[in-house]
Amino acid sequence: MVPLGLRRLMLLLVTLLVLDKAAIGAPWPFWPPGGDPGGCLSWRVMVEANNAKYWRAVPAPCVGYVWAYMGWGQYGRDVGTAADEIAAYAASQAPAGEDGMDAWVMDVDDTCLSNLPYYQAKQFGPYDPAAFKAWASRGVCPGIPAMVGLFRTLKAGEFRVFLLTGRDEEALGACTAANLAAAGFAGYDRLIMRSAAYRGQSSVAFKSAVRRRLAEEEGYRIRGNVGDQWSDFAGDRVFKVPNPMYFVP
Amino acid sequence: MVPLGLRRLMLLLVTLLVLDKAAIGAPWPFWPPGGDPGGCLSWRVMVEANNAKYWRAVPAPCVGYVWAYMGWGQYGRDVGTAADEIAAYAASQAPAGEDGMDAWVMDVDDTCLSNLPYYQAKQFGPYDPAAFKAWASRGVCPGIPAMVGLFRTLKAGEFRVFLLTGRDEEALGACTAANLAAAGFAGYDRLIMRSAAYRGQSSVAFKSAVRRRLAEEEGYRIRGNVGDQWSDFAGDRVFKVPNPMYFVP
Numbered sequence: 001m002v003p004l005g006l007r008r009l010m011l012l013l014v015t016l017l018v019l020d021k022a023a024i025g026a027p028w029p030f031w032p033p034g035g036d037p038g039g040c041l042s043w044r045v046m047v048e049a050n051n052a053k054y055w056r057a058v059p060a061p062c063v064g065y066v067w068a069y070m071g072w073g074q075y076g077r078d079v080g081t082a083a084d085e086i087a088a089y090a091a092s093q094a095p096a097g098e099d100g101m102d103a104w105v106m107d108v109d110d111t112c113l114s115n116l117p118y119y120q121a122k123q124f125g126p127y128d129p130a131a132f133k134a135w136a137s138r139g140v141c142p143g144i145p146a147m148v149g150l151f152r153t154l155k156a157g158e159f160r161v162f163l164l165t166g167r168d169e170e171a172l173g174a175c176t177a178a179n180l181a182a183a184g185f186a187g188y189d190r191l192i193m194r195s196a197a198y199r200g201q202s203s204v205a206f207k208s209a210v211r212r213r214l215a216e217e218e219g220y221r222i223r224g225n226v227g228d229q230w231s232d233f234a235g236d237r238v239f240k241v242p243n244p245m246y247f248v249p
Numbered sequence: 250m251v252p253l254g255l256r257r258l259m260l261l262l263v264t265l266l267v268l269d270k271a272a273i274g275a276p277w278p279f280w281p282p283g284g285d286p287g288g289c290l291s292w293r294v295m296v297e298a299n300n301a302k303y304w305r306a307v308p309a310p311c312v313g314y315v316w317a318y319m320g321w322g323q324y325g326r327d328v329g330t331a332a333d334e335i336a337a338y339a340a341s342q343a344p345a346g347e348d349g350m351d352a353w354v355m356d357v358d359d360t361c362l363s364n365l366p367y368y369q370a371k372q373f374g375p376y377d378p379a380a381f382k383a384w385a386s387r388g389v390c391p392g393i394p395a396m397v398g399l400f401r402t403l404k405a406g407e408f409r410v411f412l413l414t415g416r417d418e419e420a421l422g423a424c425t426a427a428n429l430a431a432a433g434f435a436g437y438d439r440l441i442m443r444s445a446a447y448r449g450q451s452s453v454a455f456k457s458a459v460r461r462r463l464a465e466e467e468g469y470r471i472r473g474n475v476g477d478q479w480s481d482f483a484g485d486r487v488f489k490v491p492n493p494m495y496f497v498p
Contacts, residue, residue: 035322035323035326036323036326039326039330041323041326041327042323042326042327042329042330043330043493044493045294045297045327045330046327046330046331046334047492047493048294048297048298048489048491048493049297049298049331050489051330051331051334051335052334053334053338057495058493058494058495062493066493066494069493070493070494073284074284074285074290074291075491077284077285077288077290077291078290078291078294078295078491079491080291081288081291081292081294081295081300082295082298082300082489082491085295085300085301085302086300089302110492110494115494116494119494119495124494124495127495227489228489228491228492229492230489233489240297240299240331240476240477240479240481240482242297242324242327242328242331242477243296243359243477243478244292244293244296244297244307244311244315244318244319245307245315245319245359245364245365245368245373246306246307246368246373246376247296247301247302247303247304247305247478
């Protein structure tokens with residue numbers, strides 16, 4: 001394996017160079033030697049900031065990167081940090097009334113339940129409705145630990161929690177409910193799935209319609225909304241440029 | 250410098266371990282040895298995904314990380330990727346009419362013009378109104394190259410481009426206009442700054458009011474909005490969990 005040995009040597013030299021620079025500051029940073037091969041770091045920031053839209057699969061050069069991100073700990077740390085942020089916000093915004101109408105909405109797939117084993121097996125390939133349905137029917141999605149904790153925190157904080165998913169109600173209703181129960185999501189107020197009337201509609205359209213109904217017809221005050229897709233929230237056409245230097249309210 | 254030598258040695262060993270693992274995939278990934286010291290990777294994802302809210306300064310353990318991110322190339326790559334995404338979207342959405350009423354809105358600070366030299370000098374400390382005003386008055390903010398290019402692309406695409414900034418009109422109007430011109434932003438349709446009536450209002454309130462006026466009173470169709478702060482867009486209370494595996498429309 002001479003190429004690997006060579007690559008190791010080069011990376012080692014670059015590592016030492018970077019460490020010399022890093023010695024001026026924290027034990028940071030660690031960008032990959034040679035910049036950002038495949039543009040995977042940039043691509044992931046675009047995904048999370050809602051700039052990358054309508055992508056169909058992880059770009060081929062980034063499959064290894066996403067595998068490592070999801071499986072080696074950084075995803076778990078990121079989702080844990082998100083749960084902490086959300087719990088802190090919820091704690092600062094206690095229910096406005098004693099009427100039990102303060103509610104949070106949580107998405108299901110890859111918010112409460114993880115589909116990582118399925119996507120790993122598919123090598124993060126494009127959406128495959130039949131295969132995904134077969135996977136979801138098994139009801140074995142692991143709960144995402146940080147989100148199980150957040151769910152319990154919200155319930156303990158006297159909020160209603162509605163689980164809202166684009167999964168088809170008729171085909172996947174029973175297995176989804178069983179999967180949620182097995183994964184630690186007990187005591188949610190309602191599991192709202194895509195009924196026949198919404199089949200074929202985009203996630204944005206379906207979820208926006210449900211939230212409107214909850215708020216306007218049923219009178220709930222939706223205090224927060226947790227999801228892994230920007231379509232869980234709204235459909236605004238906005239573009240966010242990176243800036244980790246300051247926050248403008 | 251024995252500690253540095255020791256640290257180098259440990260990092261080298263971890264690097265070789267990581268390379269053994271990485272050999273199964275791409276030349277990726279490179280998370281820092283020991284996980285995510287200071288939680289800086291998680292923190293930056295939270296910033297870009299609009300989960301971290303109301304922070305006042307870069308967390309102390311992350312100052313070195315932000316310095317390196319901003320100064321060593323990854324920020325430039327990320328903002329370039331954002332510009333490419335935006336230009337591709339704008340090209341797919343040609344002006345709807347021949348009436349010259351299709352418009353884009355661009356923020357100024359750290360979208361068109363960079364304040365990086367100022368924040369580096371302040372070690373990314375908290376907002377300091379007097380010092381920032383003194384810096385802005387000098388009119389020497391560099392243009393952000395990818396955004397100069399995007400601005401020209403939008404203008405060439407027959408869009409109106411409104412530059413919208415929370416900077417105070419009376420104090421900073423002349424120097425901001427001169428700075429924009431010097432940085433390559435020539436031919437924008439209007440520079441809209443914070444007038445006395447909006448002093449003390451949040452950026453969300455001010456910018457939303459201006460966009461409403463442009464759309465409802467003046468009849469512009471706002472086709473896109475580019476900024477570095479989520480307050481450039483709206484004030485929705487949403488929380489995004491990371492997911493680089495798939496995109497749901």
